[in-house]
Amino acid sequence: MSMHSRTWYGGIAAVGASVLIAGLTACGGPTSTDAGSVKGLPSTVKIMSIKEMSGAVAFAGTNATKGIDLAVEQINQQKFLGDSKLEIDLKDSAASAQQAASLATQAISDKSYAAILGPASSAQATAISPIAQKSGLPVVYTQAGSDGVLVGNYTYRVTAPAESYYQLAGQYLKSKHVKTAAVLFNSGNPTLTQLGQKTVPALADKYGFKVRSSDGVQVTAQDFTSNASKIAQAKPDAVFLLLTGPQDPVAVTQLRQDGYRGEIVGMTSMGAGNLKTAGKTAAGVVWPSNFSALDTNESTKKFVEAYKAKYGEVPNNYAAEAYDAAWFLARGIKEAGSASRTEIQKGLAKVAASGFEGAQGAMTFDGTDVRVTGVLAGWDGTNETLVPLGSS
Amino acid sequence: MAQDVINAATLGSLYLLFALGMSLAWGTIGILNFAHGSIFMFSAFVCHLIVREAALPMPVAVLIGLVVGAVISVLVQVLAFEPIQRRAADHRRAELQILVGGIGMAGVLLAIAQRVTKSVPFGFSESTFRVHVYDLGFVRLSNVQIVIVVAACLLAGLAGWWLRSSRSGLALRAIGVDPEVATMMGVDRRKLAVAIMAASGGLAGVAGVLLTYYLGSIAAESGDAFLLKAFAAIVLGGVGSVGGAAVGAAILAVVETIVLVQTSGTWVDAVSFGLIFLMLLVRPRGIFGRKEVRRT
Numbered sequence: 121m122s123m124h125s126r127t128w129y130g131g132i133a134a135v136g137a138s139v140l141i142a143g144l145t146a147c148g149g150p151t152s153t154d155a156g157s158v159k160g161l162p163s164t165v166k167i168m169s170i171k172e173m174s175g176a177v178a179f180a181g182t183n184a185t186k187g188i189d190l191a192v193e194q195i196n197q198q199k200f201l202g203d204s205k206l207e208i209d210l211k212d213s214a215a216s217a218q219q220a221a222s223l224a225t226q227a228i229s230d231k232s233y234a235a236i237l238g239p240a241s242s243a244q245a246t247a248i249s250p251i252a253q254k255s256g257l258p259v260v261y262t263q264a265g266s267d268g269v270l271v272g273n274y275t276y277r278v279t280a281p282a283e284s285y286y287q288l289a290g291q292y293l294k295s296k297h298v299k300t301a302a303v304l305f306n307s308g309n310p311t312l313t314q315l316g317q318k319t320v321p322a323l324a325d326k327y328g329f330k331v332r333s334s335d336g337v338q339v340t341a342q343d344f345t346s347n348a349s350k351i352a353q354a355k356p357d358a359v360f361l362l363l364t365g366p367q368d369p370v371a372v373t374q375l376r377q378d379g380y381r382g383e384i385v386g387m388t389s390m391g392a393g394n395l396k397t398a399g400k401t402a403a404g405v406v407w408p409s410n411f412s413a414l415d416t417n418e419s420t421k422k423f424v425e426a427y428k429a430k431y432g433e434v435p436n437n438y439a440a441e442a443y444d445a446a447w448f449l450a451r452g453i454k455e456a457g458s459a460s461r462t463e464i465q466k467g468l469a470k471v472a473a474s475g476f477e478g479a480q481g482a483m484t485f486d487g488t489d490v491r492v493t494g495v496l497a498g499w500d501g502t503n504e505t506l507v508p509l510g511s512s
Numbered sequence: 513m514a515q516d517v518i519n520a521a522t523l524g525s526l527y528l529l530f531a532l533g534m535s536l537a538w539g540t541i542g543i544l545n546f547a548h549g550s551i552f553m554f555s556a557f558v559c560h561l562i563v564r565e566a567a568l569p570m571p572v573a574v575l576i577g578l579v580v581g582a583v584i585s586v587l588v589q590v591l592a593f594e595p596i597q598r599r600a601a602d603h604r605r606a607e608l609q610i611l612v613g614g615i616g617m618a619g620v621l622l623a624i625a626q627r628v629t630k631s632v633p634f635g636f637s638e639s640t641f642r643v644h645v646y647d648l649g650f651v652r653l654s655n656v657q658i659v660i661v662v663a664a665c666l667l668a669g670l671a672g673w674w675l676r677s678s679r680s681g682l683a684l685r686a687i688g689v690d691p692e693v694a695t696m697m698g699v700d701r702r703k704l705a706v707a708i709m710a711a712s713g714g715l716a717g718v719a720g721v722l723l724t725y726y727l728g729s730i731a732a733e734s735g736d737a738f739l740l741k742a743f744a745a746i747v748l749g750g751v752g753s754v755g756g757a758a759v760g761a762a763i764l765a766v767v768e769t770i771v772l773v774q775t776s777g778t779w780v781d782a783v784s785f786g787l788i789f790l791m792l793l794v795r796p797r798g799i800f801g802r803k804e805v806r807r808t
Contacts, residue, residue: 174623179630307778336778340737342727343526345519346772349652353515366633366731373728377645377654397635397729 161204165459167449168227169208169237170248175215179365179392180240183435184262184442185210187479188237190423190430191446200450204459208446213239220244221251228255234459235259237445240438242266242310249275258465260449262441265311274465276472276488278445279437280410280480282311282387283319285494288408289360289385290327291509292496296383298329298357304347304371305362308339312362315387320360332356337363344371345378352378358385361405365389369398376401392436395499403501411440411480412495414506423479435479444478444490451476514651516773522657524765525664526723531742531757532664532671533581533715539752540675540684541705542607542691546614547588548716548742549735550621555581555717556724557625557732560634570641570659570725577721578714585713586706588617593709594702618735625732635729636721643725656726663722664758667715672754684708748788750798759799764788 169188172181188208195206213220220239227233228251236252238245240263252259253272261269261277270277293301301324305316316334324331332354335347344367351359352375361371361384368390375384386407395402413424413434423443427435435443448471453459456467472485480492498507534548545551555577562568562576592613600606645654675681684704686694695701723738724730745764749756767784775783792798 174626175631177631178626179632182630335772338778338781340733340740341780342730342734342737343523345522346516346769349515349519350773365631366729366734369633369635369729370727377643378652379645379647393632397633397637399637401728 160457161201161453162459163203164205164207165201165234165453166207166209166232167235167237168223168233169210170213170220170223170227170239170244171210171237172215172239172241172244173210173212175213177215177241180263180438181212183392183438184240186427186431187435187439187442187444188446190427190439191443191450193430194426195447195450201454206446206450206453208237209233213241213244215241215244217241217243217247221247224248224251224257224259228252228257233257234453234461235449235464237442237449238262238264240264242269245269256461256465258449258452258461258468260445260468262438262445267310270488273469273488276448276468276485276490278448278478278480278483278490279441280490280492280494282315282408282410284491285410286315286319286387286408287323287326288494288496288509289406290323292406292507293323293329293358293383293385294327295509296357298383300330300332300356301358301360302332302351302354302356303334303360303362304344304351305334305336305360306339306341306364306367307336309364312364312387316360316362320362329357337367339364341367342370344374347371348374348378348380351375352380355380356382358383361386361390363389365392365394368394369396369402372402372405373398388437390499391497391504392438398499400501402499404498406496406498406507408494409437409497410492410494411437412497412504412506413440414504415481415495417477417481419477420479420481440479444480444483447478448472448476516769518651518653518657520762520765520769521661522726523769524762525661526719526726527738527741527745527761527764528664528668528758529660529719529722530716530738531745531761532667532754533585533712533719534739534742535746535749535751535754535757536671536675536715537708537712538746539754540708541687541701543589543593543610543705543709544607544614545585545588545593545709545712546611546739547585547617547621548614548712549739550618551581551584551588551713551735552716552720552723552738553730553732553735554584554621554625554720555713556720556730557629557634559721560636560724561628563636563639567638567640570639573636573639573641573725574718574721577717579717581717581720582710582714584621585709585716588614588713589706589709592617594705622732622735629732631732633729633731635724635727639725641725656722660722660726663718667718668754668758671711671715675754680704680707744785744788746798748791748798750800753798753800756798756800 192206211223235258238259238261242264245261245264246268249271253274258274262279303316303320306312384405388409390407451471452464452468455470456463475484484491496507498505537543558580559573559576596609597606683699745760746757749760768780771780771783
């Protein structure tokens, strides 16, 4: 999922200023007194975690932080890095691209930071990536699905792009003998727009259904009555709702109230409790996801059990991805055998080349971008479920 | 076609419910309250917290929204806007500072709701009220849609009557025309400003609760999106006119519905706001706006 800040113009200004600062700081590079240039690992490897702890996407930041905290606790308890401890310095970006860029610049200047765990919002990530890449500071993102986030070998992402596992929706619809579909997508969000305009039509060709209508809604749209009526009157076999978390329950409810009884397919924004307010009205909605707490993978099960034991709740995809990001970074540091930013980047590249098992199951990388098998998640009216492909 | 008319009427009523309180405060005491969206959201949010603990019927939830909205709005007036008006060097500066003050107050309410809800949508699923959809063959209509349209018409009529026919309403209109002369004529500006802010906030609260029932859920940020639409409806209809706000909301809703039905939907804001812009070029005061007379 890609999230946008309304202050994009401010973000551009911040990026401009930050690039200038980064250019100046990058000239020096790591010095001999840096923790990063010491042979072997220092007693503490410090990571800056830039997350949305407040603001419109706080649900992503707070859940991601829980995943990171669990991973760091395990890493340190297991002495995964020997006597060296991983230390996370959590910073709130407040869903602001300027704030995120400012924090990244601070991390670049302060050589005690070995790497960054990046924010979920594409707007913030695209503000950080150019300066981090130029300054040689590794950044591992979760979410942040738009173009411009992965700009080189120092920028990694451990949330697979939705289009890479979205074929699960096609397989599901084929098993339901779906012949026609309608698409409703948030036209202000690049990831959702790409899914609506490219991925779904490609699925239609591959799995033998026709896209009858494809409509965009505004990024801040609150009411979908007209869209729902239009779709319900056309009676397609399936509807793709590619919207943001707060829009999902409203659109699903209004579609059902307008008498639509066909399949509803969404994306990961349907998870994380966002369908709870729709309750039983949303029963039967499915969405391909990179993670499900009900997945039967051994590595997923271990993560879910540990998470439940620590927090007393079921983890969502934001927590799982951030957990994997922290473990990916720890593996890279171990592989590097050093807290040097350059060595960590090389370590991350080695880990990415071999892949690893994480909360999201088996993870491989296409360049610096992760790939997972994915699962088909669903809502039964009360809880999230795992939907077996071909089930009725 | 009939369904589109019903949908446009519902959307227009949603906009009107939201815009009504904002229009009252702006058109009478000259306060453009940018915290209106957050008061709308926060009233629904407080109601959600109460309904979560005790299943309440819709009328009680609406009453809670009204009280919460009125209390917050009065607090905003007394704690933020009044001190600004007292200290500002002139009227123009006071207006600008009130705009900024409103944004600041909105930020506080928004941050609290975001913190508690973690930006996950919230609603009244525990309420005793249940949505029923009536299929009349040619249209589908829900009981919430009926409540929304009736409430918007009733409240707009009530607000219009109050301003036109009641003694306090006439005093408020006098303030809107010339605050100094109104004061010289014995109008208690402070008392009436608090009263109009209470009414404005109460309307925001009622709108917040009704809209949450209609949409099923809202998020902490929902007020911001409605703020822009309400602003457009008020400017289009003419600041200070309840009828103008109603007509502005109706035009906005009709245009949006037509664009949604006839196009892919991406152009909704561009077309509807473009039309408003064109109309304001022809009639800058809005459809029912008063002609401003300045005496030197």
